[in-house]
Amino acid sequence: MDNLCCFKFRRGPSSYSSGKGKNHEGDIKFGYELVKGKANHPMEDYHVARFVERDHHELGLFAIYDGHSGDRVPSYLQKHLFDNILNESDFLVDPKRSIFNAYEKTDQAILSHEKDLGRGGSTSVTAVLMNGQRLWVANLGDSRAVVSKGGKAIQLSTDHEPSTERASIEHKGGFVSNMPGDVPRVNGQLAVSRAFGDKSLKSHLISDPAIQDTIVDTKTDLLVLASDGLWKVMDNQEAINIARRIKDPQKAAKRLIAEALKRDSKDDISCVVVRFR
Incomplete structure (x- = not known):
């Protein structure tokens, strides 16, 4: 059984959600903030932020799931994706292959349960x-993870955009499509080229996640995960500069979202900040 440590968490969508926690030793802290956008539909962003113990290893699990055409797929991911990753038999030996396999299995499960989950989908960054x-x-899609090393922003995820994967599509x-005043879309519909779900478009998409790893060394001070509601109006270094100035990661996440709203971001915005030191 996993032991949750120092963890505050709200399940289910709402117009606003905020919380924080830390690891067992208390030296790594995290905070999160989610705010519903101006679109006339329920909140479609979900998150995970927690520490667990697995086979004498401490694992920090952090994620942003940004749904589209409904909130059922991101809700499913919130409940199941990390369990699927950790249940891979070789996870501790070969994390990269285990994460890849779990993403694939989770996507297949979503597609096979279209009757319950609907025809929508979700981006993901874990x-x-x-x-x-x-x-x-x-990651799949355009939710993004950026780490700070010595104050320099380094993107660890890959933005999966239709324009960059046009040849494959x-x-x-x-x-x-490239309609005036709109972003490029797969078959005139989807604004990302990789995502969970989206069964009607799946035959035209690549579903493989991009996976990167990095050593958390003495220069690594924080990690920012956020949905595109933040990244549409803020570049990586701006986000890192703002977050580094605020020691409390929950307040840092709140400040990042406040800045995105100030810049007139209209999308749902979700943000997790992890401070390593």
Whole structure:
């Protein structure tokens, strides 16, 4: 059984959610903030932020799930994706392969339960911190993970945009629209080129997650995960500069979202900040 440590968490969507926690030793702290955007639909952003113990290893689990065409897929991811990752038999031996396999299995489960989960989908960015020493980041879509090393912003996720993966989409029989005043979209619909779900478009998409890892060394001070509601109006270094000035990670997440709103971001905005030192 996993032991949750110092963890405050609200399940289910709401117009506003905020919380914080820390690891067992108390030297790594996290905070999160989620705010509903101006669109006339329920909140579609979900998150995970917690520490667990697994086979004598401490694992920090952090994620942002940004849904589209409904909130059922991101809600499903919040409940199941990390369990699927940790239940891979070789997770502690080969985290990269385990994360890849779990993403694939989770997507297949979502597609097979379309009757219950609907035809929508979700982007995802997940981060697994192993014993406070190594960080594994995986993503589908445009939710993003950025780490600060010596104050320099380093993006650990890959923005999956239709314009950058046009050749693959067209090779699979799809197309990328470029309507005036709009962003490029797969078949005129989806604004990202990789995501969980979206069964009607799946034959035209690549579903493989991008996976990167980094050592958490003495220069690594914090990690920011956020949905595109933040990144549409703020670049990586701006976000890191703002977050580094605030010691309390919950207040840092709150400040980042306040700045995004000030810059007129209209999307749902979710943010997790992890401070390593």
